Amino acid sequence: DTPTPSRTLTLSITDGDGGTLQAGGATFAQLTDAANPFEDVAVPFFPGPSFFDADGDGVADLVVGDNTGVIRVFRYDGLGTAATELIGAANPFNGIDVGDVAAPSFFDIDGDGDLDLLAGTYGGRIVAYQNNGVGSFTELGFMQNPFNGVQVANTASIAFVDLDEDGDQDAVIGSQNGATIALRNDGPGNPWVELTGTDNPFSAIGGFDVRWAFVDLDGDGDLDGVQGSSGFIGAYQNNGAGNPFTLMSGADNPFQGVNLGGSLISPAAVDLDGDGDLDVVFTRGDGEVFTFLNNPRGAPITISVTPENEAPTSTGFDDVTFLEGQPYVLLDTGFDQVLTDTDSSDFDGGSLTIQVTGNAAAAEDAFGLLTGGTSFLAISGNSVSYGGVIFATFDDAADGDPGESLAFNFNADASIQAVQTLMRNLVYANVNQVDPSTAPRTVEYILTDGDGGTLTLNSTIDLVGVNDAPSGTDATITATEDTPLVLTAADFGFTDVDGNSLDAVRITTVPGTGALYYDI
Structure with missing residues (x-):
């Protein structure tokens, strides 16, 4: 107020x-x-x-x-x-x-x-x-x-x-x-x-x-x-x-x-x-x-009244689901987050930091920002603009790469509208496209207004894995004449990133000489 x-x-x-x-x-x-x-x-x-x-x-x-x-x-x-x-x-x-x-x-x-x-x-x-x-x-x-x-x-x-x-x-x-x-x-x-x-x-x-x-x-x-x-x-x-x-x-x-x-x-x-x-x-x-x-x-x-800075408020981020292999997921799925600050019209000197605080997978978790289109957001180098006006910067140590937080520092052009738009366009991605950790992530958002007020928000990302096809490797097997050759699963080079065991092997082509028997 x-x-x-x-x-x-x-x-x-x-x-x-x-x-x-x-x-x-x-x-x-x-x-x-x-x-x-x-x-x-x-x-x-x-x-x-x-x-x-x-x-x-x-x-x-x-x-x-x-x-x-x-x-x-x-x-x-x-x-x-x-x-x-x-x-x-x-x-x-x-x-x-x-x-x-x-x-x-x-x-x-x-x-x-x-x-x-x-x-x-x-x-x-x-x-x-x-x-x-x-x-x-x-x-x-x-x-x-x-x-x-x-x-x-x-x-x-x-x-x-x-x-x-x-x-x-x-x-x-x-x-x-x-x-x-x-x-x-x-x-x-x-x-x-x-x-x-x-x-x-x-x-x-x-x-x-x-x-x-x-x-x-x-x-x-x-x-x-x-x-x-x-x-x-x-x-x-x-x-x-x-x-x-x-x-x-x-x-x-x-x-x-x-x-x-x-x-x-x-x-x-x-x-x-x-x-x-x-x-x-x-x-x-x-x-x-x-x-x-x-x-x-x-x-x-x-009576003299000393104003006390009020922290900004927000309707918050959504709990979302990330499906293995998809490029990213919006953290505000409806683009409808509402940000307010009753005693300031800008976030000059403030910041926004996004980081995983629960079940982090350092080599997998990444954050980013959607730009272009109707968001009117753009990134050039380490600067973020809204409607053509630079209002935020970030550095390489906190640019949302896997294992890093994503942090923005705001200047005097960081209006409530600009910061709200940025928050609506934040995304999460998992760079492990094969076998990511499916432990649910807790994401923390820390927004400061530059006047001493701090807003802390949290959301959860549920990760859903996808069953990936197993793989095998070609092999050359040497057999001894008139001596039976017994084939095992290991001879087919079977692997499964999901950790599933070998269920069946189908042999579609056999040599022109010799005989193939299935030993039951």
């Missing part, structure tokens, strides 16, 4: 309480009412969500911009606990006003190891605030802001994902008119480079009031796009560096059928339940917050 070299095994496991370890792509479960830790969060219109550890407890908190340009923080203390707002000095963004319709995000823009604040604005700009490491942020001027000069249509938002697979995060900026721009990160201190035309993997994606977050939706290890828009949640597959993101539709979109209503749907990705995968929190234009937990998935198991 030729098995598929590898395959991926995925398992879905459900426990007795209904918990599921999901195989394949991501699925999400919405937390509603009290199960949603942000159920009671109240923010003004057009919030933009993000997550940042604002209180230093090691847990990311919900950071929301609103339509007034203010950045508000809601401390997250885990599932089952309602988030509470940090106000006044407890809010590290207290006093910051980025302008109307703020959409915050966090990224280490200066390479100092902590997260700085980036915020999209209604005017289509990205403003930047440096994290001072002491719970405060300082706005960066035009010269220090790496996104100075970036301008999109109204309601800009920014998210980060590695687009070129170089290990750092690139920037993705959505806008009100649906266009998404992408900027390549070339490291701290270097300008961000806009990807244009087909280099921008989002160039063919539209929408309205587009905002992005990135989560592995298809289980392939890279982050796919979750797009918020006006009343729409889109899912876009990451197809690798240099390739466009493509729409995931139908069952491939884990948010298929989810309708949050309203407008300005904004996503943010964060691990809320500590299971190692990213959950998604959405805000709606009217201030509502929706939470979707990413159901745990089992890691796919890749």
Whole structure:
């Protein structure tokens, strides 16, 4: 056989309480009412969500911009606990006003190891605030802001994902008119480079009031796009560096059928339940917050299959009878042997050896090959051709002469059809035309496929002898006058190759003188 070299095994496991370890792509479960830790969060219109550890407890908190340009923080203390707002000095963004319709995000823009604040604005700009490491942020001027000069249509938002697979995060900026721009990160201190035309993997994606977050939706290890828009949640597959993101539709979109209503749907990705995968929190234009937990998935198991060579198979040779004196007998009497090899189309490097292994008569047993006619086989020197193409050779030490095996060595032109035809036209002959050994011969056929597979077949040849006529020799006998001469069987030179004894002698001519008597 030729098995598929590898395959991926995925398992879905459900426990007795209904918990599921999901195989394949991501699925999400919405937390509603009290199960949603942000159920009671109240923010003004057009919030933009993000997550940042604002209180230093090691847990990311919900950071929301609103339509007034203010950045508000809601401390997250885990599932089952309602988030509470940090106000006044407890809010590290207290006093910051980025302008109307703020959409915050966090990224280490200066390479100092902590997260700085980036915020999209209604005017289509990205403003930047440096994290001072002491719970405060300082706005960066035009010269220090790496996104100075970036301008999109109204309601800009920014998210980060590695687009070129170089290990750092690139920037993705959505806008009100649906266009998404992408900027390549070339490291701290270097300008961000806009990807244009087909280099921008989002160039063919539209929408309205587009905002992005990135989560592995298809289980392939890279982050796919979750797009918020006006009343729409889109899912876009990451197809690798240099390739466009493509729409995931139908069952491939884990948010298929989810309708949050309203407008300005904004996503943010964060691990809320500590299971190692990213959950998604959405805000709606009217201030509502929706939470979707990413159901745990089992890691796919890749099974690599090492192909094992299968030996060729054959319907075999016939048990045949050889009659003394006939020129040869076909070993496949019906020319109907069927040869197969499931994992190779040729016998390149293989061989076929035919030999007597039981009751061999070294001076008698011989093998050969019928050629010509409809077999399309021909022999020239030590080469065998099929349809004019040489596919096998043999040497003088194993050419089927009496007492020798017959062995063929195959090359790359030894197709299954060619080798099958050769096997159908093998013959046995006994060169002793007078008194051959009639012990039945056991013939062994060893076929190798050149890839490590061996097929061994056997057949029996019954030899039938023929009664041969006896022979005698002329003789001159001297007789003495007047003395009787007694003739014996030995005087006639009788021999019989079959070993039979003398049965009778007929004398047809007698001398002209003397008398012949039969002594009884």
